[in-house]
Amino acid sequence: MADIDASGGGKQKGNKKRSKKQSTKVDMTPMVDLGFLLITFFMLTTTFSKPQSMDVVMPDKSKDKNKQNQDVKASHTISMVLGDDNKVYWWQGIKENGVDPVVTATDYSPKGLRKVLLQKVAEIPKLVVVIKAKKKAKYKNIVDVLDEMSICEVPTYAIVDITPDDIKLTDKK
Amino acid sequence: MPKVKVPRKNVSLDMTAMCDVAFLLLTFFILTTSFKPEEPVVVDTPTSVSETKLPDKNILLISIDKGGRIFFSVDEPDTRKAALQSMSAKYGVKFTDDESNEFANLPSIGLPIQNLKEYLSLSTFDRTKYVQPGIPVDSLNNQLSDWVLYSRSVNNRLTIAIKGDQESNYEISSKVISCLQDQNINKFHFVTGLEANPNKKKKN
Numbered sequence: 001m002a003d004i005d006a007s008g009g010g011k012q013k014g015n016k017k018r019s020k021k022q023s024t025k026v027d028m029t030p031m032v033d034l035g036f037l038l039i040t041f042f043m044l045t046t047t048f049s050k051p052q053s054m055d056v057v058m059p060d061k062s063k064d065k066n067k068q069n070q071d072v073k074a075s076h077t078i079s080m081v082l083g084d085d086n087k088v089y090w091w092q093g094i095k096e097n098g099v100d101p102v103v104t105a106t107d108y109s110p111k112g113l114r115k116v117l118l119q120k121v122a123e124i125p126k127l128v129v130v131i132k133a134k135k136k137a138k139y140k141n142i143v144d145v146l147d148e149m150s151i152c153e154v155p156t157y158a159i160v161d162i163t164p165d166d167i168k169l170t171d172k173k
Numbered sequence: 174m175p176k177v178k179v180p181r182k183n184v185s186l187d188m189t190a191m192c193d194v195a196f197l198l199l200t201f202f203i204l205t206t207s208f209k210p211e212e213p214v215v216v217d218t219p220t221s222v223s224e225t226k227l228p229d230k231n232i233l234l235i236s237i238d239k240g241g242r243i244f245f246s247v248d249e250p251d252t253r254k255a256a257l258q259s260m261s262a263k264y265g266v267k268f269t270d271d272e273s274n275e276f277a278n279l280p281s282i283g284l285p286i287q288n289l290k291e292y293l294s295l296s297t298f299d300r301t302k303y304v305q306p307g308i309p310v311d312s313l314n315n316q317l318s319d320w321v322l323y324s325r326s327v328n329n330r331l332t333i334a335i336k337g338d339q340e341s342n343y344e345i346s347s348k349v350i351s352c353l354q355d356q357n358i359n360k361f362h363f364v365t366g367l368e369a370n371p372n373k374k375k376k377n
Binding site for chain 2: 028029031032035036038039042043045046051052053054055056057058059060082110133134135136137138139140141142143144146147150151159161
């Protein structure tokens, strides 16, 4: 016993040190795997969670006369009626001397509504667009129209309730 | 003997640094994540070029699904609870403390207050099967308007957002909007998806 201890003493010390060094090292591969797996999961969930939104400001409904806006020239206004089947009807001005304004039907594509709006914005600097929606119009339509307003940089626009006259005008088309 | 030991040492790689980075990122993402609240209906929102984000807190969300049903949700549990108390006082439907606590944990509701008690008594699993009829907005029974009114009277920092399905009829949204306008809320948000802005493309 003594012999073995004495003979292997120096070597064993060295061996012990080595074995200690080996035991401190842990295989981290599974831990890193797990870490990255969780990272991917959280990255994907964060990026898709925040919804986009669109600011909408409606005209004030209050009857207070002092708050009412100033009058606008009828020829500077464009009325837009959102109908069913993804159609939009627009006309400039109002009914004058019993003559109905010319109603044009178009669609929501860049070649339809946007072309009209860009042209009108260039023609009339103080353009006012009045947006009215029929009952059967889709919610998507109103978002599309509001979108066109911001794309074409229309200075003033508002969403208002539709009147029976508007329905009559567009039904003819 | 030493010649044999040398190649063995080189096999293992030190992963400590990599592990550190991985967990640093992990903590960051865990802390920044806020999970989507569970929604009772799938709402397919239309896309728009608007890039405004909704705020994180104090959102009063009115969802409109494809069939025109209206759902209401407020993200603050305290506001929700207080609104329920006012609603129960107005409509004469009594709720126990347990029920109102249960209500505070609900993500959103889409049913008349008269049916709410029955809905709250269901288990979480049964609730997913329950078909909610939507909150009434008729002129005689305008519960949505009351929900909005009471929530706002408790918490006046609420941002109003409308999340409509793109196929829903405008008739329903116009009812919701006029209900908001009656309360002098003229500024609100439409929740939308993202779409490329053609103007920006031109400028770039």
